Amino acid sequence: MGTGVKHLLDFQGWTVEGIQGILETADVMKEVLERPVKKVPALQGITVCTAFFENSTRTRTSFELAARRMSADVLTFAAGASSLSKGESLRDTIETLNAYKVDAFIVRHHASGAAHQVAKFSGKSTINAGDGRRAHPTQALLDAYTMLKEFGKLEGLKVTIVGDILHSRVARSNAELLDLLGADVTLCGPATLLPKELQKGRVKLTNDMQAAVKDADVVMALRLQQERMNGGFLPSMSEYALTYQVNERLLELAKDHAIVLHPGPMNRDLEISGSLADSERSRIIAQVEYGQAIRMSVLYHLLVGKK
Amino acid sequence: MMLEIKNIKRVGSDTLESLFIEDGKIRGWNLSESASETIDGKGATVAPALIELHAHLREPGQEQKEDLASGLAAAAAGGYGTVVSMPNTSPVVDDPGIVTSLIQKADRLGFARLKPAAALTRGQKGETLADLAALKDAGAAMFTDDGRTNENANVLRRGMEYASGLGLLVSVHAEDATLRQDGVMNEGVVSQELGLPGNPAAAEAARVARDVEIALLTGARLHIQHLSTARALEIVRQGKKAGAPVTCEVCPHHLTLTDEALRGFDAMYKVAPPLRTQQDAEALFEGLLDGTVDCLATDHAPHTQAEKEKDMLEAPFGIPSIEVAFPLMYTRFVKTGKISLEKLLDLFTAGCARVMNWEVPSLEEGAVADVVLLDLENSKAVDPKSFKSKARFSPWAGDELYGWPVLTLVNGRVAFQG
Ligand SMILES: [Zn+2]
Numbered sequence: 001m002g003t004g005v006k007h008l009l010d011f012q013g014w015t016v017e018g019i020q021g022i023l024e025t026a027d028v029m030k031e032v033l034e035r036p037v038k039k040v041p042a043l044q045g046i047t048v049c050t051a052f053f054e055n056s057t058r059t060r061t062s063f064e065l066a067a068r069r070m071s072a073d074v075l076t077f078a079a080g081a082s083s084l085s086k087g088e089s090l091r092d093t094i095e096t097l098n099a100y101k102v103d104a105f106i107v108r109h110h111a112s113g114a115a116h117q118v119a120k121f122s123g124k125s126t127i128n129a130g131d132g133r134r135a136h137p138t139q140a141l142l143d144a145y146t147m148l149k150e151f152g153k154l155e156g157l158k159v160t161i162v163g164d165i166l167h168s169r170v171a172r173s174n175a176e177l178l179d180l181l182g183a184d185v186t187l188c189g190p191a192t193l194l195p196k197e198l199q200k201g202r203v204k205l206t207n208d209m210q211a212a213v214k215d216a217d218v219v220m221a222l223r224l225q226q227e228r229m230n231g232g233f234l235p236s237m238s239e240y241a242l243t244y245q246v247n248e249r250l251l252e253l254a255k256d257h258a259i260v261l262h263p264g265p266m267n268r269d270l271e272i273s274g275s276l277a278d279s280e281r282s283r284i285i286a287q288v289e290y291g292q293a294i295r296m297s298v299l300y301h302l303l304v305g306k307k
Numbered sequence: 308m309m310l311e312i313k314n315i316k317r318v319g320s321d322t323l324e325s326l327f328i329e330d331g332k333i334r335g336w337n338l339s340e341s342a343s344e345t346i347d348g349k350g351a352t353v354a355p356a357l358i359e360l361h362a363h364l365r366e367p368g369q370e371q372k373e374d375l376a377s378g379l380a381a382a383a384a385g386g387y388g389t390v391v392s393m394p395n396t397s398p399v400v401d402d403p404g405i406v407t408s409l410i411q412k413a414d415r416l417g418f419a420r421l422k423p424a425a426a427l428t429r430g431q432k433g434e435t436l437a438d439l440a441a442l443k444d445a446g447a448a449m450f451t452d453d454g455r456t457n458e459n460a461n462v463l464r465r466g467m468e469y470a471s472g473l474g475l476l477v478s479v480h481a482e483d484a485t486l487r488q489d490g491v492m493n494e495g496v497v498s499q500e501l502g503l504p505g506n507p508a509a510a511e512a513a514r515v516a517r518d519v520e521i522a523l524l525t526g527a528r529l530h531i532q533h534l535s536t537a538r539a540l541e542i543v544r545q546g547k548k549a550g551a552p553v554t555c556e557v558c559p560h561h562l563t564l565t566d567e568a569l570r571g572f573d574a575m576y577k578v579a580p581p582l583r584t585q586q587d588a589e590a591l592f593e594g595l596l597d598g599t600v601d602c603l604a605t606d607h608a609p610h611t612q613a614e615k616e617k618d619m620l621e622a623p624f625g626i627p628s629i630e631v632a633f634p635l636m637y638t639r640f641v642k643t644g645k646i647s648l649e650k651l652l653d654l655f656t657a658g659c660a661r662v663m664n665w666e667v668p669s670l671e672e673g674a675v676a677d678v679v680l681l682d683l684e685n686s687k688a689v690d691p692k693s694f695k696s697k698a699r700f701s702p703w704a705g706d707e708l709y710g711w712p713v714l715t716l717v718n719g720r721v722a723f724q725g
Contacts, residue, residue, distance in 0.1 A: 088613075089613040089614070089616040089617050090616060090617055090618050091613070091616035092613065092616075109618060110618075110620065111618035111619045111620040111621065112501055112502040112503045112572070112619060112620075113501065113503065113572025113618065113619045114572075114618045114619070116571065116572040117572055117573075117616075117618065121616075131502075132502050132503070132619075132620070133502030133503070133504075134501060134502035134503075135502070169502060172500075172502055195499040197495065197496040197498075197499035197500070198499055198500075
């Protein structure tokens with residue numbers, strides 16, 4: 001069973017078939033979540049550790065719920081609340097957690113590559129729940145799944161991602177995955193936040209919002225961090241909103257059936273207009289819902305039968 | 308007391324000869340006199356001991372990473388007779404008393420000879436000059452704020468002028484910190500794909516351009532440390548043509564590794580300035596051949612294992628290499644026919660001496676008996692566990708290398724015997 005891949009760190013080493021397997025199993029998990037008893041025994045006897053070195057209540061909740069719904073035991077580690085990890089190397093922290101007989105790690109960390117290091121130090125199956133600017137593969141999978149549910153296929157879909165591409169693991173993982181699955185990806189943002197090296201394969205870069213959104217099937221707005229002002233990347237929040245906000249007026253350029261996504265948490269009326277986020281074009285709540293099913297599916301593919 | 312080292316070959320010769328050493332000096336070759344002590348060189352190649360212009364020995368203050376004993380023993384094992392240590396310790400070497408105590412301690416240890424560099428500015432803060440004359444009197448060999456970058460151009464100018472009046476040079480870590488930002492690796496395709504904050508090549512080139520202009524303005528000697536980019540090297544080349552009194556060094560890791568090495572997210576490869584691209588590495592090598600690069604320096608930067616096992620943002624910068632520098636360069640570039648052994652040795656010895664205005668080392672009668680024997684015939688794998696340095700990691704671990712030092716003499720006494 002499964003993909004033959006031990007980790008989900010990014011999509012390197014993953015095949016289209018492996019990814020399709022995860023997307024297909026997500027349908028089954030979605031159905032489980034609609035039952036009165038939302039629990040299956042698939043991961044009984046397996047212990048999953050959520051190692052969160054960076055706060056993210058939503059992502060952690062989503063992963064922990066996904067693990068519990070598959071009957072796994074969950075060990076929760078949050079660096080902020082723990083004496084463990086202070087001044088300690090990443091390796092020491094992981095080895096300590098590993099001593100609790102953990103079968104898999106779900107890692108969130110502020111440094112790119114930390115998930116790779118955890119996989120190496122622990123030797124256990126590792127899922128990247130977001131590392132630095134590097135990757136957030138389950139977010140990309142749930143975004144792809146949302147598009148799939150909407151349009152039935154990803155091939156040839158025009159997906160536009162708008163915002164702080166430079167610092168975004170969501171943008172990187174989406175570009176990687178969608179390119180692999182045959183969608184056309186356009187990354188759009190101000191030149192200071194648009195790394196030109198990311199342009200390859202079917203991935204295009206542009207500063208021009210009109211051109212980027214024209215005929216798009218999907219428009220995704222990224223969260224803009226306040227720090228980008230201090231870092232000198234942008235003149236002001238208001239100028240950003242004026243130029244790069246995803247809103248109804250802009251969406252008129254997109255296809256009639258176009259949908260809007262956002263990985264959350266949103267800055268309403270900054271990167272996305274509040275009214276658009278609440279409109280019938282928005283699939284932002286569906287993303288959260290599908291996130292559950294996708295994470296269950298990922299755990300299933302990586303862990304079932306591995307014990 | 309006379310020491311004879313027999314069965315050794317001079318560079319470029321297959322004849323087995325004997326070198327005689329007395330009272331710390333070379334006495335001569337193939338003498339008929341009898342020695343009180345004999346060492347069998349077993350066919351090794353003999354050369355003047357190597358000179359290191361850029362090592363971080365971490366004492367005082369960070370002895371968990373390295374100390375004089377481990378660092379200088381490592382240097383001797385790497386074939387070095389003389390080491391210039393960097394002053395970014397804790398406290399900073401900006402006080403003549405620290406210089407004196409470091410030299411005295413190193414003398415007692417009897418490994419490689421220590422020539423400490425002192426800070427150019429008080430506390431290496433880049434604001435006011437340290438007591439340069441007093442530091443020189445205590446034995447400081449050069450001045451540098453390495454570990455940091457000299458952001459204030461005027462302070463650097465005054466420091467260079469003052470130091471040149473003392474007959475010493477200033478060396479600089481040339482990197483514009485406002486362009487470097489929080490970069491942990493070379494800014495480029497790889498950093499963008501890995502999502503790690505990048506340090507653009509322009510940060511180095513821009514700063515080198517400024518510093519070459521200051522050297523032209525003042526006429527004072529400036530040495531640029533660990534050049535890593537093709538552009539910065541080109542600026543040095545132009546500066547030299549224009550008559551700027553500038554010298555520069557490159558490091559073995561910038562010649563043999565690229566930013567592709569970071570793909571595995573191993574902080575062992577995190578170094579400042581960062582590993583650049585293949586084109587940069589090739590340009591630096593061209594610089595060795597055409598004389599733009601004056602010498603090789605290791606920037607030996609030991610850290611504890613635990614520090615290097617932190618994440619990519621938190622782990623400290625630095626690659627330790629003093630024990631493998633010569634075998635690495637020999638195997639990669641001499642064995643492959645890219646550079647001659649004579650030229651490589653020059654970059655490790657005489658080139659360094661010329662930068663410092665020291666007597667050029669030789670094996671002729673009367674010269675100081677700083678000597679290394681190199682085994683050019685047999686290979687050995689790099690094994691960090693056997694390092695004399697406290698650092699126990701190496702990007703070249705497991706690599707089979709030729710050219711290992713088997714004996715290092717400093718002032719005619721054995722500092723290392725393999
Ligand atoms: Zn430096």
